[in-house]
Amino acid sequence: MEISELINVIHWAGLKEALEYGFSEAEFLGKNFIGITLDNGDGIILYINPYLKKIYKILLMSKTKYDLKIIGTFSSFDNNKYFIYEVNNPIQLINVLGSSKKVIYVEVIKDVLEDFLHQTMDR
Numbered sequence: 001m002e003i004s005e006l007i008n009v010i011h012w013a014g015l016k017e018a019l020e021y022g023f024s025e026a027e028f029l030g031k032n033f034i035g036i037t038l039d040n041g042d043g044i045i046l047y048i049n050p051y052l053k054k055i056y057k058i059l060l061m062s063k064t065k066y067d068l069k070i071i072g073t074f075s076s077f078d079n080n081k082y083f084i085y086e087v088n089n090p091i092q093l094i095n096v097l098g099s100s101k102k103v104i105y106v107e108v109i110k111d112v113l114e115d116f117l118h119q120t121m122d123r
Helices: 004-011 015-029 088-099 112-120
Strands: 033-038 043-047 054-062 069-075 081-087 102-110
Touching: 004 015, 004 054, 004 088, 015 033, 015 043, 015 102, 033 112, 043 112, 054 088, 069 112, 081 088
Parallel strands: none
Antiparallel strands: 033 043, 033 102, 043 054, 054 081, 069 081
16 A cells, blocks of 8 residues: 555544654664554554555554454553554544544654564464
């Protein structure tokens, strides 16, 4: 999926800028995961190729149980438990989270969460 395809479907405030910054930072660091935190505390994880500007997989990370396919459960260092869901298409995100979200933070995912995601996706 192209970045523009995601932006054309999901019109959350700050999403375009978060994607541009996230892809740029991921390219600089040679990483394949971008994390986008939303104003409700949920996170969108994008598995990407920063050099080709492609999105290969969309994941949702949340403390909340949603009616989506769970691909793993991640426990952080502070013992918070997060469900990681596979999202088949951007419309699912709108159906689950709504159309009026706001991006509050973007980062390149690394370290323990990055390792966990690679292991989970390799299964």
